[in-house]
Amino acid sequence: MKHLYLTALIMFLLTGCSSSKKLMERGNYDALIQKSVKNLVKDSSSEEDAEMLDKAYKLANERDLERIKYLKTENNPQSYDELYQTYSSLKYRQTSVRKVLPLRIGGRTIQYEYVDYDKYMVEAKKKAADYYYENATKLMNINTKESYRQAYYEFKKSKDYMGSAYPGIDNSINEARYLGISRVLLGVVNKTLFNLPDEFLNNVLTIDTRELSNEWVEFHVRRLDNETQYDYNVDLVLQYIDVSQDIVSDKDYIEKKTIEDGFNYVLDSKGNVMKDSLGNDIKVKKYKDITCTVIETLQEKHCTIQGVLEIISVNPKQLLKKEPIAASTHFEHISARAIGDVNALKPETKKLIQIKRLPFPDNFSMIYDCTETLKLSIHDALRANHSLIQ
Numbered sequence: 001m002k003h004l005y006l007t008a009l010i011m012f013l014l015t016g017c018s019s020s021k022k023l024m025e026r027g028n029y030d031a032l033i034q035k036s037v038k039n040l041v042k043d044s045s046s047e048e049d050a051e052m053l054d055k056a057y058k059l060a061n062e063r064d065l066e067r068i069k070y071l072k073t074e075n076n077p078q079s080y081d082e083l084y085q086t087y088s089s090l091k092y093r094q095t096s097v098r099k100v101l102p103l104r105i106g107g108r109t110i111q112y113e114y115v116d117y118d119k120y121m122v123e124a125k126k127k128a129a130d131y132y133y134e135n136a137t138k139l140m141n142i143n144t145k146e147s148y149r150q151a152y153y154e155f156k157k158s159k160d161y162m163g164s165a166y167p168g169i170d171n172s173i174n175e176a177r178y179l180g181i182s183r184v185l186l187g188v189v190n191k192t193l194f195n196l197p198d199e200f201l202n203n204v205l206t207i208d209t210r211e212l213s214n215e216w217v218e219f220h221v222r223r224l225d226n227e228t229q230y231d232y233n234v235d236l237v238l239q240y241i242d243v244s245q246d247i248v249s250d251k252d253y254i255e256k257k258t259i260e261d262g263f264n265y266v267l268d269s270k271g272n273v274m275k276d277s278l279g280n281d282i283k284v285k286k287y288k289d290i291t292c293t294v295i296e297t298l299q300e301k302h303c304t305i306q307g308v309l310e311i312i313s314v315n316p317k318q319l320l321k322k323e324p325i326a327a328s329t330h331f332e333h334i335s336a337r338a339i340g341d342v343n344a345l346k347p348e349t350k351k352l353i354q355i356k357r358l359p360f361p362d363n364f365s366m367i368y369d370c371t372e373t374l375k376l377s378i379h380d381a382l383r384a385n386h387s388l389i390q
Contacts, residue, residue, distance in 0.1 A: 030089070084161075306326045
């Protein structure tokens, strides 16, 4: 048993060493530092973890400081954000390591000099905020959707860093957001022979646009106001509506059944009723066939709507896509009546003859019901062409 415990301990140690070594080889110094700090908090006498921590800490700091030196030499305003992030990494790393200082390795005591990174972070943060604010202001003057959207993100970054330095920054963020949104107005154009009321046309467009909208695209089913500018028009052009006549078709069939129909006495050769051993008359059941004619009635009516979905950019005025759409609905009702002895019918047929004919829906009701399917077709067409609306 002791041998098993010893083997398990050796395997655990080897696995831990292997993991630390791999982190070091891959240059994943911060992960190694966190691992070593965690182990030293549990056991401050672990020289192996102390050595790993010391080496990883020095290499990580060396790498970051070299990067900072390069960025400062390059003096690119776009690098201020990276400078701030790198200084933040140095500060976080220093704070983590201070939990287990001083380190004790081979009889030596190691203590790292404390560096005040805050002043460097504040300087980089201020420069990054200034860069983002100034660049966002320039982007707003380009007057494109893409520039407004990028300006929105950069104004927000500037606010996150030094919001108090720019009193009107919230207004700038809201303006960039408003101007960066692409607004889509849905509409219906009726080119069919049917005179469709406005209520019906408005109902066609009551589709769920939440899945179609995103951070920078809004769908509107009606114009918000006269001042709002729309970037795209999506028009449902209704071209063809067909409503069939009321169709009635009958079919008839016969159902049969054999039932008991009394009995006959069993007679002997002399014509007398025969008796059983108890003296009772001997009887034989009598059967007869019964029939019933069923007339089954099928009522049908069809509606088909066809059209195209036109996706149009407003500025410049351009037809981007014509997407055919179609929908159909079908009214169907089955009823039946019986002529003859209903006792001959199967149970399911007895239920059927209880169903009476229904009045046919009028043409407008058929068209209205068909629009529910049409809405799905519109939604699918918009989803399939979402890349055209940006």
